Amino acid sequence: MFQSFHETSNPEQGPPRLAALREAMAAEGLDGFIVPRADAHQGEYVAARDERLSWLTGFTGSAGFCVALREKAGVFIDGRYRVQVRAQVAECFTPVSWPETSLGDWIAEHVDEGGVVGFDPWLHTVGQLRDLEKASAGVTLRRTENLVDRIWDDQPEPPSAPAFVQPVELTGEAHNAKIARLAESLGEASCAVITLPDSLCWLLNIRGDDVPRTPFMHGFALLHADGTVSLFADPAKLTGLGDHLGERVHTAPVDAFLQTLSKQKGPVQIDPASCPVIVADTLIAAGVEIVEASDPCALPKACKTAAELDGARAAQLRDGAAIARFLCWLDAQPAGSLTEIGVVKRLEAERSATNALRDISFDTISGAGPNGAIVHYRVTDRTNRTVxxxxxxxxxxxxxxxxxxxxxxxxxxxxxxxxxxxxxTLVLKGMIAISRLRWPKGLAGRDMDALARVALWEHGMDYAHGTGHGVGSYLSVHEGPQRLARVGTVPFEPGMILSNEPGFYKEGAFGIRIENLIVVQEAEPLPEQTVAEMLSFETLTWAPIDTRLVDVALLTEKERDWLNSYHAQVREKIGPLVDGEVSEWLSKACAPI
Incomplete structure (x- = not known):
């Protein structure tokens, strides 16, 4: 099994750990300390050593932070985790709805003017600090060592698993070509700082095992305008790469990163959205000019090559066959005979049977009844429900x-x-609306997100998460910069893979989400078309949608036609990959409505 079911959250540990942190704060003369769910690389997934937020509070979600003050401690969570957090943290922590309440506004309200709040400059970005300083102008924000690390006696060691090569046959472009292409985009900068692990791995065509579920290698890099790269990583991680990196990539230990930064002669480009504060501090202290721009890898990485798209299609078919076998098995089980954990184990077994599975891309969410309303529910031995x-x-x-x-x-x-x-059915209508969409080139996720919600809004319903996120190519299942959400500002371009996953959640009763992956493509021109360029989505995911839950009367003719066409394609694409009772079940599950 890739997934475990042990309880990683223990609310009872929160109060003594918070008390220890407050003692450390007092010793440093601090009125507060900020604990984000972040590491120095600002990736969504963190190694065990960097699970500081979970260790302190018990909250295990993939986004959020805590502000510990002398008398109050706020745990900031977005709409995905507002049910989950109440079950995971002790009463000494106060859940705070975020981003509705910003970190800066909360600090300004709860910290007296002249107060001092500490933070670890490795774990906060330049953009975050800038926003925080504006909102909490009367409070001093002080850079400190990490106080959680000081009190965490059995903190795990940093990861050091060997990295490995992602073949050019799968990436579609050699890393030397990527380096040369991106170096030309730097403009006046002599180099660009790269801290995001997916950018680093994509640029160098490598993968790693430093975090669970996501094949990342941790490290830092400088992409130089002369077409070379300085890579800073634990040497033990590079032993398996052989001569792959080549002459364009110069390696050094992580400890040399800041020292090398301070010696740069020309302007250095940073992305304020992902660059740690300590990087900017180092450059400023050395008198090195800073240029701010987006991570140079972000957009090229998001626009997949033909080879990456071919790989995605192949992976989706393989995965779709495993899903079909799983759903066939699930349909044959009597109600009350399964548990949520049993469901997870069977699904993982079907994927493993492909003999191609490297890992699951995240811990499977298997939510029966009211647990389905917990958006990012993770089943444990304690929470395991009968289905x-x-x-x-x-x-x-x-x-x-x-x-x-x-x-x-x-x-x-x-x-x-x-x-x-x-x-x-209302959720399905939103999912179909996105799947059928055509739009003028230049629009972003924020321009489309509402279309997935219209049917729900008409009934006074909604969901507290974005409609979709970007997806990597054997990288992170959550990849930017593209987002199908109200906050998605990056225009969609051909080759971008996104999820399409509207939902509805009735707390204490049930949850609904329907999700396919889709890829942006150029739309076939229409005879009457007056817009110069239009885009559309190609569906990548092929698995039956449960038509027993569809109220056909609520669907328009075009929506019903889309669903029937989708299921016909599922039969065509997945049918040859299964046989026996699964083939028979698939034909019934994909029957027209």
Whole structure:
């Protein structure tokens, strides 16, 4: 098993750890200390050593932070985690809805003017600090060593797993060509700082095992305008790369990173959205000019090559066949005979049976009944529910060497009630709206997100997360800069892979989410078209959607036609990959409605 089910959150440990942190704060003369869920590389997923937020508070979500003050401690969480956080933290921590309440505004309200709040400059970005300083102008923000590290006696060691090569046959472009191409885009900068692990791995065509579920190698890099790269990483991680890096890449230990930065002669480019504060501090102290721009790897990485798209399609078909086998098995199990953990184990076994699975792309979300309403629910031995009649939400994915998958299906166990069928159909209408969309080139996710919500809004319903996120190529299942969300400002371009996953969650009752992966493509021109360039989505995910939950009367003719066409393609693409009872089940599950 890739996934474990042990309880990683213990609210009882929160109070003594918070007390120890407050003692450390007092010793430093601080009124507060900020603990983000972040590491020095600002990736979404962190190594065990960097799970400071979880260790302190018990909250295990993938985004958030805590501000510990002398008398109050706020845990900031977004809409995905507002149910989860209440079950994971002790009463000494106060959940704070974020971004509705900004960190700066909360500090300004709860810290007296002239107060001092400490932070680790490795774990906060230049942009975050800038916003925080504006909002909390009467409070001093002081750079300090990490106080959680000081009190965490059994803190794990940093990861040091060997990196490995991602073949050019799968990337579609040699790393030397990427380096040369991106070096030409630096403009006046002599080099660009790269801290994001997915950017580093993409640029050098390498992968690693430094964080769970995501094939990252941690390190830092300088992309120089002369077409070379300085790579700073633990030498033990590079032993398996052989001569892959070549003459363009010069390696050094991580400890040399800041020292090398201070010796740069020309302007240095940083991305304020991902660059740690300490990098900017080092450059400023050395008198090195700073140029701010987006990570030079972000957009090229998001626009997949033909080889990466071919790999994604192959991975999705392989994954779709595993999902079909799983759903066939699930459909044959009597209500009450399974648990959420049993569901996870069977799904992982089906993916493993492909003999191509490298890892799951995140811990499978298997939420029965009310647990389905916890958006990023992780089943444990303690929370494990029996799968009774009602709805079961399963959100899962695989890491294959040729692609990363992410799919959610909500299925009915037994008979569905009218409320559940209506909500499911409204969610489905939103998912179909995105799937069918054509739009003028230049629009971003914020221009489209509402289309997935219109049917829900008409019934006074909504969901507290974005409609979709970017997806990497055997990299992170959550990849920027593209987002199908209200905050998505980067225009969509051909080759970008995104998820399409509207949902609805009734706390204490059930959750619904339907998710396919889609890729941006150039749209076929229409005879009457007056817009110069239009884009559309190609569907990548092929697995049945539970039509037992569809209220056909709520669908328009075009929506019904889309669903029937989609299922016909599922039969065509997945049918040859399965046989026997799975083939028979697939034909029934994909029957027209």
């Amino acid at each position: 009774e009649p009602g709805l079961l939400l399963v959100d899962s994915g695989g890491q294959y060497v040729d692609g990363t998958t992410d799919i959610t299906r909500t299925v009915v166990i037994g008979e569905a009630g009218e409320e559940e069928r209506r909500a499911f």
